[in-house]
Amino acid sequence: MKKSKRKLVIASGKGGVGKSMLCSALAMLFAKTKKIVAVDCDADAPNLAIWLGLDPSSAKRERDKTIPVIASARPEIDYKKCNACGLCVKNCRFHALSLKNGRPRLNQFLCEGCGACEVICPQKAIKLKPVQNGEIKILNLKYDFPLISGNLFPGESGSGKVVAEIKKQAEKFKYDLMLIDSAPGTGCPVIASLQGANLAILITEPTPSGFSDLKRVLEVVNHFNIPWSLVINKWDINPQLSSKMEKWTKSKFLGKISYDKQIFKAISNLTPILETNLKAKKEIEKIFNGLKLRLD
Ligand code: SF4
Ligand code: SF4
Numbered sequence: 157m158k159k160s161k162r163k164l165v166i167a168s169g170k171g172g173v174g175k176s177m178l179c180s181a182l183a184m185l186f187a188k189t190k191k192i193v194a195v196d197c198d199a200d201a202p203n204l205a206i207w208l209g210l211d212p213s214s215a216k217r218e219r220d221k222t223i224p225v226i227a228s229a230r231p232e233i234d235y236k237k238c239n240a241c242g243l244c245v246k247n248c249r250f251h252a253l254s255l256k257n258g259r260p261r262l263n264q265f266l267c268e269g270c271g272a273c274e275v276i277c278p279q280k281a282i283k284l285k286p287v288q289n290g291e292i293k294i295l296n297l298k299y300d301f302p303l304i305s306g307n308l309f310p311g312e313s314g315s316g317k318v319v320a321e322i323k324k325q326a327e328k329f330k331y332d333l334m335l336i337d338s339a340p341g342t343g344c345p346v347i348a349s350l351q352g353a354n355l356a357i358l359i360t361e362p363t364p365s366g367f368s369d370l371k372r373v374l375e376v377v378n379h380f381n382i383p384w385s386l387v388i389n390k391w392d393i394n395p396q397l398s399s400k401m402e403k404w405t406k407s408k409f410l411g412k413i414s415y416d417k418q419i420f421k422a423i424s425n426l427t428p429i430l431e432t433n434l435k436a437k438k439e440i441e442k443i444f445n446g447l448k449l450r451l452d
Contacts, residue, residue, distance in 0.1 A: 162451065163334045165353040167377070169369025171201070171340035173361050174389035174413065179337040180207035181429050181440045182357075182447070187301045190332040194297075196305035197349040198339045199290060199318040205305060208297055209426045223325065225290040225306065227317035228269040233260055237281035244273035244282060265311050290318045292325050302329060316344030323348070333451075342376050350376065355451070356384040357410065362391055362398035370401070385410035385450065387443055410450075411443035
């Protein structure tokens with residue numbers, strides 16, 4: 157594995173299994189010896205900033221930067237040219253257009269920006285116009301690395317494109333290691349998060365659904381031939397299944413983190429795990445040491 161400009165993605169088959177917690181702590185640990193850029197690719201629910209002790213909803217801070225993302229387009233109808241033939245309505249397979257009072261009307265929440273209506277309109281009354289459907293934030297943290305995150309506006313589609321844009325912005329920074337908090341699941345934003353990864357750390361919980369989600373995300377990771385390691389979070393809620401998963405992953409097993417209600421208390425006070433004395437802190441440090449050996 158190349159020793160500079162490496163990308164490490166923390167991914168999971170489902171949300172809420174500790175991805176951002178692990179990513180934030182690893183970013184803080186790696187930042188002690190490497191040039192880091194932290195990237196939150198969960199454009200539908202970005203929360204890496206919170207795990208790093210920053211309230212993103214707080215008043216905009218001077219050194220932060222916001223960049224608009226224009227990832228789709230919507231039709232604009234020129235009613236002076238339209239003769240209400242209804243062809244656009246009939247040919248919109250997403251049912252985003254309907255005729256009301258003799259005029260085609262757009263439901264923007266159903267429109268996928270495919271452009272079929274523009275092509276089909278005999279009067280050339282429809283033009284596709286780019287729309288801003290999200291934004292990217294470059295946040296300056298009290299730690300010695302930037303955080304690039306992004307979010308999709310409510311009701312908008314195109315999170316995969318937003319993720320690609322977040323990563324493009326992150327590439328503008330000088331770094332040895334890019335730590336990427338992936339979107340959960342196996343869809344478009346996950347594929348965009350995993351693209352170009354040198355290593356994927358998969359994190360899951362020892363539950364039947366956690367195990368099955370792990371296998372699903374692993375199919376994506378294997379499809380792209382990305383080396384991977386496994387971390388089990390809350391391993392002690394089901395030690396038997398946890399041990400089965402550990403054996404199943406063999407040498408890919410990286411470590412485990414215990415369940416602790418205090419973690420949620422810490423995070424609700426915007427205290428990063430590494431700034432606590434919780435057991436999870438020690439366990440993540442152990443995972444970090446194992447990971448360093450795999451990266452070196
Ligand atoms: S296809 Fe063009 S002319 Fe026909 S209803 Fe739609 S906008 Fe109007
Ligand atoms: S751009 Fe596509 S989805 Fe949107 S209204 Fe036109 S045909 Fe329908």
